[in-house]
Amino acid sequence: MLTMQSLTKTYVTDNVQTHALREFNLQVNEGDFVAVTGPSGSGKTTFLNIAGLLETFNQGTYTLDGQNVSALNDKQRSKVRNEKIGFIFQNFNLIPDLNLYDNVDVPLRYRGFNAQERKRRIEQSLERVGLAKRMQHLPSQLSGGQQQRVAIARALAGEPRFLLADEPTGNLDTKMAHSVMALLTEINQNGTTIVMVTHDPELAAQTQRNIFVRDGKVSETTPELVVTDKIAV
């Protein structure tokens, strides 16, 4: 599903080089639910941004769903993001002026679906997260947990094969966090691959696989993982 080989990402600011990822190797299989943990500044978010094609990298290769994405142009990368990847963010990132229906509609617009198909998908995904009756509400009229559910509905509406979640429960209280986690688990059980960055060891423990990132490298993994520092091509 996702294979990164010898990935290197270096930021250069005022002649200072910062190595965010060094020789980063990872393979995520279809249907995995992977938790990525590690201290602040270890490279977790950089990994997630590169995995989501939001950032480029300096060296190495990255294959997503059998497609080498290293050399794609902006339009092609946008298409991959739109069709194959769903994003869930810590601060939900809903558009405050749009109601729930229109928020979930955003990625579908770029997909080019007709109005009928968009309506079907929006209603179905909001139904799935339990907010079908609040389609006309604005995000500000919802609790944090509900807003995150809308974000999940938005990510699911395009029926992506791969979900990237960046601290999805970071802004939620324990009860809401459990509820969101339960929803993600259910989504994964229905076949969607999920990679989740988290600081919370308790949440990480609920996933099938754990990856620990330190100094831009995968330094520890749970024993049963099919993750190596070097993967043969």
Added chain:
Amino acid sequence: MFGYYLRLGFASIKKNYILSLLMVVAIALGIGASVSVVTVNYLMSSNPIPHKSDQLYYVQLDSWSPHEPAREPNDPPDQITWRDATNLMAAGAAFRQTASASSGAVIEPNDADVRPFMASIRLNFADFFAMFDTPFLYGSGWTDAEDQARRPVVVLSKEINDRVFGGENSVGRSIQIAATEFQVVGVMDTWQPVPKFYDVTTGAFNDTEDVYMPFYMKQELQLSNGGNTNCWKSPEGEGFEAFLNSECVNYQFWAELPSEADKNAYMTFLNGYVEQQKELGRFERPLNNRLSNVMEWLEYEEVVADDAQIMLWVAFMFLFVCLVNTVGLLLSKFSRKAPEIALRRAIGASKQDIFYQHIVETACIGLLGGVLGLVLSLAGLEGIKLLYGDFMQNLVKLDLTMVGFAFVLALISSILAGLYPTWRACAVAPAAQLKS
């Protein structure tokens, strides 16, 4: 997607309505100033008789002093003498031709309730009406025979007919002009060519005349000279006839020449006429006759004033300054939208999608600016009219072309102003924004 972008654009305008209003006003001010001045220039330089402007020729004969040209470097005078005007008419060498002059006289209405008043007069020949396609409400112009017989006939403007005859069909009725009884043969409909090409010597944007009468009435009634009279030597003798026979120029002459061959033939005729006059001791300068079609004549007479062109540049500079302000406001607006742009990028919008979305929003602001700008330009034109008075009243009318121009200018200006802010919006790094 265009409909979606349009919806997003108007939603964004509504959301930041104060900022949006500032941009609309900035664009409107620039558009208002530009359209006002462009309208004046556009009307000044427009073709007043487009379907035959290349067939109507203004005649210049160099009857001026042998010691200096009428106008540097070596131009003939811009009017001709009475003698030449009547000689050319008598020759009748063109398909159609008319000499003309302006004058004025008192009209004494038969209706005792209407007080006598001064009216402007155009003295011309019968061909004048056919050559310049003057519209008639009642009747028509007079005939060549009536010209030759010096019959007291007149064509009235619509305004004079309204004033003297209450707007009724006055053809066949009589009217007292310059203490002489004239018979009305025609009433013109509203006719205001802009510029008033057939006589620009007294102001290219003045109103057309109140009354049109046969050219020879000037001699019959000894009507006063209107417009500019220029002489390079004094009349020989005293009195009205001496003036008419002098070398003073006060008359315009137009010839209708349908083809290039007609034009060449007429120029040959003019040269022959001048050679003949030379033998009589006139025309002491080398041959220097001119035939200019309508647009050439307007350009020669510099109908588009220099200060109008300077105003045009100033107005466009002002528009530029307004657009620079709009660029700043758009930058501010789009930078506030960075988180939303980042999100849209993350979930599937390409840079091209973001570009289109924001350029449509900018165009919406531009169109709103265009609408307000149009209102301001109407106010601007009124201001110009107040500033310059009656001289400008025929130049301060917005037509459909100028309305279209206002919108196109607003659209292009706003899109140009939006290019840099939109490019900046497209360059938003999604990763940095989404984490914050």
